Amino acid sequence: MSDDAPPPAAAPPSEQEGPVRVLVADDHPMWREAVARDLEEAGYQVVATASNGAEAVRRAAATSPQVVLTDLQMPGVDGVEATRQIVAADPRVRVLVLSASGEQADVLEAVKAGATGYLVKSASRPELLDAVARTARGDAVFTPGLAGLVLGEFRRMSSEPTVDRATGVQSALTDRETEVLRLVAKGLSYKEIASRLVLSHRTVQNHVQNILGKLQMHNRVELVRYAIATGLEDPAIDD
Amino acid sequence: MTSPGTEERPTGPSPEVASGPTPEPGRRGRRDLRQPQRDLGFAAALWRAVEVFRAVAVVYAVVAYATREEPYRNPVLGWCVLALMAVWSLVVWRAPRRAVWLLVTDLVLACGSVLATLAVDTTALAAATNTLPLVWPAAAVLSWAVWRGPVTGVIAALAVGAADLVVIDPVDRATLHNIVLLLLAGAVVGFAAELYERSRRELAEAMEQAAAARERERLARDIHDSVLQVLAFVQRRAAELGGEAGELARMAGEQEVRLRALVSGRPRPTAATSTDQGDTTDLTAALRSLSSSRVTVSGPAGPVLLPAAAVADLVAAATACLHNVEAHAGEGARAFVLVEDEVSAVVLTVRDDGVGVDPGRLEQAEADGRMGVSLSVRGRVADHGGRTSVWSRPGEGTEVEMRVPRPGRPPRH
Numbered sequence: 001m002s003d004d005a006p007p008p009a010a011a012p013p014s015e016q017e018g019p020v021r022v023l024v025a026d027d028h029p030m031w032r033e034a035v036a037r038d039l040e041e042a043g044y045q046v047v048a049t050a051s052n053g054a055e056a057v058r059r060a061a062a063t064s065p066q067v068v069l070t071d072l073q074m075p076g077v078d079g080v081e082a083t084r085q086i087v088a089a090d091p092r093v094r095v096l097v098l099s100a101s102g103e104q105a106d107v108l109e110a111v112k113a114g115a116t117g118y119l120v121k122s123a124s125r126p127e128l129l130d131a132v133a134r135t136a137r138g139d140a141v142f143t144p145g146l147a148g149l150v151l152g153e154f155r156r157m158s159s160e161p162t163v164d165r166a167t168g169v170q171s172a173l174t175d176r177e178t179e180v181l182r183l184v185a186k187g188l189s190y191k192e193i194a195s196r197l198v199l200s201h202r203t204v205q206n207h208v209q210n211i212l213g214k215l216q217m218h219n220r221v222e223l224v225r226y227a228i229a230t231g232l233e234d235p236a237i238d239d
Numbered sequence: 240m241t242s243p244g245t246e247e248r249p250t251g252p253s254p255e256v257a258s259g260p261t262p263e264p265g266r267r268g269r270r271d272l273r274q275p276q277r278d279l280g281f282a283a284a285l286w287r288a289v290e291v292f293r294a295v296a297v298v299y300a301v302v303a304y305a306t307r308e309e310p311y312r313n314p315v316l317g318w319c320v321l322a323l324m325a326v327w328s329l330v331v332w333r334a335p336r337r338a339v340w341l342l343v344t345d346l347v348l349a350c351g352s353v354l355a356t357l358a359v360d361t362t363a364l365a366a367a368t369n370t371l372p373l374v375w376p377a378a379a380v381l382s383w384a385v386w387r388g389p390v391t392g393v394i395a396a397l398a399v400g401a402a403d404l405v406v407i408d409p410v411d412r413a414t415l416h417n418i419v420l421l422l423l424a425g426a427v428v429g430f431a432a433e434l435y436e437r438s439r440r441e442l443a444e445a446m447e448q449a450a451a452a453r454e455r456e457r458l459a460r461d462i463h464d465s466v467l468q469v470l471a472f473v474q475r476r477a478a479e480l481g482g483e484a485g486e487l488a489r490m491a492g493e494q495e496v497r498l499r500a501l502v503s504g505r506p507r508p509t510a511a512t513s514t515d516q517g518d519t520t521d522l523t524a525a526l527r528s529l530s531s532s533r534v535t536v537s538g539p540a541g542p543v544l545l546p547a548a549a550v551a552d553l554v555a556a557a558t559a560c561l562h563n564v565e566a567h568a569g570e571g572a573r574a575f576v577l578v579e580d581e582v583s584a585v586v587l588t589v590r591d592d593g594v595g596v597d598p599g600r601l602e603q604a605e606a607d608g609r610m611g612v613s614l615s616v617r618g619r620v621a622d623h624g625g626r627t628s629v630w631s632r633p634g635e636g637t638e639v640e641m642r643v644p645r646p647g648r649p650p651r652h
Contacts, residue, residue: 027464028464028468030468030469030472031468031472034472034475034476073463073464100463100467100468100471100499104538104540105540105541107540108540120471121468121471121472121475122471122474122475122492122495122532123475124475124478124479125475125479143535144535144537144575144577145535145536145537146537147537148537148538148539148577148578148579149537149538149539149540151539151579152538152539152540152541152578152579152580153539153540155539155579155580155581155582156539156541156580159582182577182579185537185575185577186575186577186588186590186638187535187573187574187575187590187592188592192635196635
């Protein structure tokens with residue numbers, strides 16, 4: 001999150017089928033161009049750019065990117081809604097949110113809607129490339145800021161446990177997952193977390209992945225429950 | 240951009256981003272202006288009512304004067320006075336605004352018309368405890384009352400009343416009754432006018448504030464879409480250049496954070512909840528002002544509400560911890576501030592990735608006063624019933640965890 005962050009510059013990804021296809025969505029032309037240029041220089045293929053959410057959704061459908069890099073505040077359909085629609089249309093698409101800081105609630109919504117990572121716009125180029133590379137690999141990109149948000153969200157969810165009981169969906173975090181998430185939120189790298197908790201790097205990665213999965217699952221369950229509650233009002237649904 | 244897909248690149252929409260929000264507030268602004276004008280119209284209506292009263296009073300005086308059967312001592316003078324009253328009533332009616340000279344002249348003429356009774360006819364009029372202008376002078380009293388409230392109203396009433404006392408002899412109950420009524424009219428109408436004026440001003444102020452808040456919101460949106468983007472961009476690009484540009488990057492980053500804190504400093508969470516638990520504020524929002532290129536602040540998306548005093552102390556404690564990081568954690572150390580909202584407590588952690596201290600030497604360092612701030616940190620946290628724990632290891636940075644119980648939670652259950 002700062003200008004001298006430790007993560008190493010990402011090597012251009014070497015996927016089996018050529019360069020990773022990326023879509024860049026940002027309403028600010030300066031940002032859009034700069035990010036697209038950085039990605040192309042690093043060996044990615046920028047298949048499309050978009051200046052608003054509706055365009056992003058349309059062009060994602062047309063160009064089937066592997067990674068969508070999106071801003072949150074865009075005119076019309078915003079980044080959160082675009083993320084929801086893009087992931088709904090093709091669950092294999094990975095969405096990385098690149099947002100100005102100070103949009104906590106929106107970031108959380110985007111992640112619930114299916115984004116798998118979040119990076120502030122002030123992040124350095126190596127950080128950005130690293131984040132895109134990780135997103136392309138299918139890993140979650142958890143910054144301390146996002147970890148703090150997700151941690152807070154699980155705490156909030158645990159204070160209203162009826163959702164879980166009614167649906168039987170296991171969306172509470174295990175103690176270990178909470179521990180990992182807290183350390184991420186305190187700025188420790190996966191490597192540092194692995195050594196502190198005596199785990200493998202991969203295990204830490206998996207925990208983070210599971211945390212994200214639970215959050216998104218919970219969100220889907222909540223949406224369904226909401227739809228049922230408002231649309232059908234069928235009391236027999238929660239047996 | 241050399242890849243095949245780039246034809247997709249959009250061309251048009253950015254100007255709409257810059258200019259989009261502007262017209263709407265402008266339209267709102269015009270609507271706000273119309274409101275006070277309507278209020279002025281209401282005040283004008285009040286004046287108009289006084290003028291109508293004045294006109295009717297002239298007609299009444301003329302009719303009463305013309306229909307009296309007993310002869311006057313000086314009937315021509317009487318008609319002259321009545322004519323002057325009518326002309327003056329017309330002048331005031333047509334006057335565009337209530338200038339001070341107009342009001343003063345009005346009162347002088349009111350008293351004068353009363354005194355003129357002496358010259359026109361002494362006994363006959365006075366016997367009926369009436370003066371030549373009858374109720375006409377009350378219009379001047381009402382004008383004064385509407386002008387500056389009950390005080391001026393009563394002053395005018397006293398002046399007219401004094402003139403009455405000079406003219407009417409002997410003074411009887413009815414005369415005093417009339418004077419008291421005049422005083423009451425001056426006071427009551429003045430009070431009402433003042434009340435109206437005050438509420439009008441308050442309304443205008445409230446509307447001004449609402450307009451200012453809207454304008455601020457619009458500015459915040461605009462700044463977010465423009466200046467902050469540029470600052471973040473400068474920060475990122477300059478950081479890549481290194482050297483002197485690196486310093487630029489750092490400054491741009493700090494200004495970005497500061498500006499963001501400024502434009503996003505909306506009292507939204509506090510306003511919503513201050514009623515139910517006394518004065519509470521959002522701890523996370525307060526801490527965000529500490530973020531910089533080296534300090535990351537994270538916490539839940541929703542507000543973490545604590546009493547304002549506790550928030551102030553926790554922010555001060557976090558600030559002290561960050562100073563400590565700067566002083567002792569080593570070159571380039573970064574700090575992470577985390578707010579956790581647990582059921583019965585709020586946990587604030589300040590961690591750095593600096594050089595750290597050997598656990599055994601931690602107490603030693605504390606005793607030496609090298610980490611003297613930790614004393615003030617502990618004190619501040621303890622003031623709110625909280626605990627502070629410090630964890631550190633060489634090479635792994637230092638972590639200060641402050642756990643403050645939530646006030647008011649346990650008794651509720």
